[in-house]
Each structure stands twice: as C-alpha cells, then as structure tokens.
Amino acid sequence: MLTQPEDYYDADTFARIKAFADKQETPCLVVDKQLFARQLDSLIRCFPYAKTYYAVKANPAPELLAILQQRGCNFDVASRYELDKVLALGVSGDRVSFGNTIKKAADIRYFFDKGVTLFASDSEADLRNIARAAPGARVFIRILTEGAQTADWPLSRKFGCQTDMALDLCILARDLGLVPYGISFHVGSQQREIGVWDSAIAKVKWIFERLEEEDGIKLQMINLGGGFPANYISRTNELETYAEEITRYLREDFGDEFPEVILEPGRSLAANAGVLVSEVVLISRKTRFGLHRWVYTDIGKFGGFIETMDEAIKYPLYVEKKGEAEECVIAGPTCDSADILYENYKYELPLNLAMGDRMYWFSTGAYTTTYSAVEFNGFPPLQSFCI
Numbered sequence: 249m250l251t252q253p254e255d256y257y258d259a260d261t262f263a264r265i266k267a268f269a270d271k272q273e274t275p276c277l278v279v280d281k282q283l284f285a286r287q288l289d290s291l292i293r294c295f296p297y298a299k300t301y302y303a304v305k306a307n308p309a310p311e312l313l314a315i316l317q318q319r320g321c322n323f324d325v326a327s328r329y330e331l332d333k334v335l336a337l338g339v340s341g342d343r344v345s346f347g348n349t350i351k352k353a354a355d356i357r358y359f360f361d362k363g364v365t366l367f368a369s370d371s372e373a374d375l376r377n378i379a380r381a382a383p384g385a386r387v388f389i390r391i392l393t394e395g396a397q398t399a400d401w402p403l404s405r406k407f408g409c410q411t412d413m414a415l416d417l418c419i420l421a422r423d424l425g426l427v428p429y430g431i432s433f434h435v436g437s438q439q440r441e442i443g444v445w446d447s448a449i450a451k452v453k454w455i456f457e458r459l460e461e462e463d464g465i466k467l468q469m470i471n472l473g474g475g476f477p478a479n480y481i482s483r484t485n486e487l488e489t490y491a492e493e494i495t496r497y498l499r500e501d502f503g504d505e506f507p508e509v510i511l512e513p514g515r516s517l518a519a520n521a522g523v524l525v526s527e528v529v530l531i532s533r534k535t536r537f538g539l540h541r542w543v544y545t546d547i548g549k550f551g552g553f554i555e556t557m558d559e560a561i562k563y564p565l566y567v568e569k570k571g572e573a574e575e576c577v578i579a580g581p582t583c584d585s586a587d588i589l590y591e592n593y594k595y596e597l598p599l600n601l602a603m604g605d606r607m608y609w610f611s612t613g614a615y616t617t618t619y620s621a622v623e624f625n626g627f628p629p630l631q632s633f634c635i
C-alpha cells in the first residue's frame with residue numbers, strides 16, 4: 249500500500265508544507281510550527297502535573313525553541329553548544345538541565361557559570377567533577393532500565409547505572425555537598441511497549457524508599473525521560489494512552505502525592521512536524537532481470553537519515569505518481585556503500601517513478617538536521633525551514 253498524506257497530516261497542513269517545499273531545492277526539511285505547537289500542547293494536556301524539558305538534540309531550530317520558551321517549558325541540553333542556543337533566546341539557566349552523563353569538568357563549570365544548577369549523572373567520577381565545578385548543584389542519577397528490545401532506537405546500555413549504584417551515588421552526592429535531587433531513566437526512543445515505564449517507575453520508587461528509610465535522604469524528582477511516540481510506518485498507541493498508563497503507574501507507586509515529575513520529550517514533539525523532501529537521482533537494476541529497482545535519492549544516511557541504520561526508523565514515504573507499484577531498494581547519494589537506507593524492508597514505489605521526481609518523507613522533524621554531516625562527499629548539511 250502506498251503512503252497517502254491524509255494518513256499523517258490534515259489536508260490543509262500538508263498543502264501548506266508541500267507548497268513551501270516545492271519552491272525549495274532538495275534535499276530540505278520543512279518543519280511546520282503549528283504542528284510542533286499542537287504536539288507540545290497535547291503533551292502538556294496529557295501530563296498536566298509534569299514539567300517539560302525539551303530534548304534540544306531532537307531539533308534545535310530557534311523557531312521551535314521559541315515556542316517552548318513561550319509555553320514556559322524547560323530544556324534538556326546535551327552540550328555547551330546547545331546551551332548557547334537556548335540562552336541566546338533569553339532563557340535563563342534555571343530552566344535548563346545538563347542531561348548528558350558524559351561531560352568535561354570545564355563544561356560543567358560553563359553551565360554552572362550560566363546559572364544551570366540541575367545536572368544528570370551516572371558515575372562517581374562525573375559526580376566528583378560536578379561537586380568541584382558546580383558546588384551545591386542539584387543532581388539526578390540516571391538508572392538503567394529494560395525496554396531496549398521494544399524501542400526502535402534503544403538508548404539505555406550506554407547510560408545509567410544499576411539501582412544499587414544509584415543509591416551509592418545519591419549518598420555520595422550528599423556527602424560531596426550536592427543536592428541528591430532525583431532519579432531519571434530513558435526507556436529508549438520510540439518506545440512501543442508502555443509497560444516498560446511501569447517497571448522503571450517501580451525501581452525509582454524503591455530507590456526513593458530505601459534512601460529515605462536508611463539514609464535520611466528525601467529525593468524530590470522523577471525524570472521519566474523521552475521515548476514517547478512519533479508517527480512512523482509501524483503505528484504505536486496514541487500519546488493519550490501512554491499518558492493514562494504512565495499516570496496510573498505513578499499513582500500505584502506514589503499515591504496521589506507525586507514527587508516533581510519531569511519529561512524530556514524530543515522525537516514525539518518534533519518528528520511529526522517535519523517533512524523532508526528529496527529528489528530521485530537515479531533508478532537502476534543490478535541485473536537484466538533484477539526483481540528490484542534501486543532508487544537513489546539525494547538524501548542518505550549522511551545527509552540526516554542516520555536513524556535508518558539497521559532500518560531502525562521507517563519513515564513514511566509519499567510520491568505523487570500513482571499506479572502499479574513495485575518493491576525497491578532505496579539508497580542515498582554518496583560514494584559509501586553504508587549509505588543504503590532500506591534494503592530488507594522494501595518500500596513499494598510506482599513503476600512510473602522517474603529521475604527528478606520528488607519524494608516526501610513524513611515525520612522527519614526529529615534527529616535529521618542534527619545528524620546531518622557537514623561535508624561528507626562534499627554535500628552540504630541538510631537545509632531546514634520552519635514555516
């Protein structure tokens with residue numbers, strides 16, 4: 249079945265995006281600010297008790313950061329470069345958390361000097377750096393969680409620590425003069441199994457209780473991370489369902505008196521708001537009677553589609569031509585054989601698709617511009633417009 253715009257966008261919105269995109273050279277990403285704002289408003293509606301810390305890495309376009317700022321949101325920042333972008337909008341440091349557990353002491357100091365007092369950590373060495381460079385700061389400890397198998401883009405193995413170590417780190421934080429403020433986790437990006445939040449929240453509850461009972465440390469915050477869904481080819485539950493279930497898990501563990509709850513959404517806010525437009529560069533077959541056409545387009549892994557690695561994220565793809573379709577291999581434009589987007593998962597494209605035709609990749613507003621290489625094979629970074 250060929251993808252249809254109405255499965256992903258209402259008619260006016262798609263017409264608006266397409267009309268703008270069709271005047272641009274390809275490849276380019278067009279992000280619709282209204283769609284982004286709508287996603288944000290629905291997240292805020294679904295989690296009225298939570299504070300939003302937008303994961304800037306998903307899409308740091310100043311127009312999007314400004315929408316978040318106007319809504320009073322906060323920012324989860326991964327580097328001093330992202331911090332500079334956020335501060336440039338006039339956001340104060342107390343609305344930022346340094347969410348990266350891997351950081352240099354000099355960068356911790358940079359954040360602290362700019363007024364940031366909330367830091368993620370998952371190791372003793374990092375905690376000691378924070379205590380030296382940001383004395384008295386609030387820290388939250390990131391724990392490992394299950395869920396890698398059911399997330400399209402898993403995150404947990406590189407970050408986080410076991411619960412026992414989280415206890416030790418909270419105690420160490422207190423002893424170093426920091427404020428052991430809370431516990432965070434990330435169940436994996438584009439997480440399809442809502443139940444993984446249940447076991448993660450239960451772990452957090454256990455840590456809260458142990459620290460209070462045995463060490464007199466009262467944690468104040470739980471950071472539920474990202475992982476909320478975008479609309480790709482394989483559908484997920486609606487955000488409302490995620491919110492209802494996660495709220496139920498929180499109630500089960502914490503009763504009606506929740507601690508401060510933080511969310512760090514990236515993909516779920518930015519992805520659906522973006523349409524990436526590329527052009528067919530070449531269509532070929534590898535043998536005279538080859539069953540599959542190879543469709544080469546001017547967007548590839550290095551131009552912003554890194555998340556097609558292992559075909560993890562399957563973006564909905566629309567072309568205007570209609571008629572009989574055939575399965576294709578889709579590859580990018582560079583001289584690197586890793587630059588094949590989809591070979592196992594076969595997209596169907598019309599037989600009359602021709603070189604020069606445009607391809608509209610839906611739900612591409614997150615993790616595309618930021619992943620785009622600056623000059624691989626000489627190609628410039630992905631152009632992006634907010635409308």
Ligand SMILES: Cc1ncc(COP(=O)(O)O)c(C=O)c1O
Nearest residue numbers: 303347437474475512513514515
């Ligand atoms: C620390 C942290 N928080 C939040 C996010 C955003 O997650 P998502 O895009 O799944 O919403 C990420 C993504 O990498 C992250 O590393």
